[in-house]
Amino acid sequence: MVKLLLGNKGAGKTKKMIALANEHVATKKGDLVFINKNDKISFDLQHDVRLISMDEFPQIENSDEYVGFLYGLMSGNSDIETIYLDGTLRHANINLENVKDLLDRLDTLSKDMSVELVVTVSGEKEDLKDVDFSKFEVLE
Numbered sequence: 001m002v003k004l005l006l007g008n009k010g011a012g013k014t015k016k017m018i019a020l021a022n023e024h025v026a027t028k029k030g031d032l033v034f035i036n037k038n039d040k041i042s043f044d045l046q047h048d049v050r051l052i053s054m055d056e057f058p059q060i061e062n063s064d065e066y067v068g069f070l071y072g073l074m075s076g077n078s079d080i081e082t083i084y085l086d087g088t089l090r091h092a093n094i095n096l097e098n099v100k101d102l103l104d105r106l107d108t109l110s111k112d113m114s115v116e117l118v119v120t121v122s123g124e125k126e127d128l129k130d131v132d133f134s135k136f137e138v139l140e
Contacts, residue, residue: 001110001116001117001137002103002106002107002110002116002117002118002119002135002136002137003116003117003118003119003136003137003138003139004103004119004120004121004133004136004137004138004139005017005118005119005120005121005139006120006121006123006124006125006128006138007120007122007123007124008122008123008124009122013086013120013122014036014041014086014087014120016139017034017084017086017118017120018034018041018044018045020084020118020139021034021045021046021049021082021084021118022045022046022049024082025046025048025049028048028081028082029081030079030080030081030082031050031077031079031080031081032048032049032050032080032081032082032083032084033049033050033052033073033080033082033083033084034049034050034051034052034083034084034086035051035052035054035083035084035085035086035091036051036052036053036054036086036087037053037054037055037086037087037090037091038053038054038055039051039053039055049084052073054090054091054092057069060091060092061092061093062092062093063092063093063094063098063101063102063105065092066091066092066094066102067102067105067106067109070083070106070109071109071113074109074113074115080115081115081116082115082116082117082118083115083116083117083118084117084118085106085117085118085119085120086120087120087122088102088119088120088121088122089121089122089123096123096127096128099121099123099128099131100128100130100131103119103121103131103135103136104132104135106119107135107136118139125138
């Protein structure tokens, strides 16, 4: 399942996602991974949540490489239960015009690998005209 946190820049999506990850620690059965643009939030996350900074992977430059990175992450650790993807539009040249393709591919990854993905997108539903929201859970 892919869950979406939508909202314009500065709407508090990162804080909500950090809270979701930290709350999830109490009930988790597998590993939790939080992917962010940088590691500035490292002290905000509980130590049971693995933080991955995309700044450490500047070679990932497009959505193909980004999705491949996620599959590689999953193949290296089959115990991952949930991946939190924060600031998606700041990773690998992903933007509002091509985010639909990425979300569709994340939906496939989620089903193929039996992993939950929680994704922030800087934009409102109206900005994502081509996205089929029936495939995703939109979090408030």
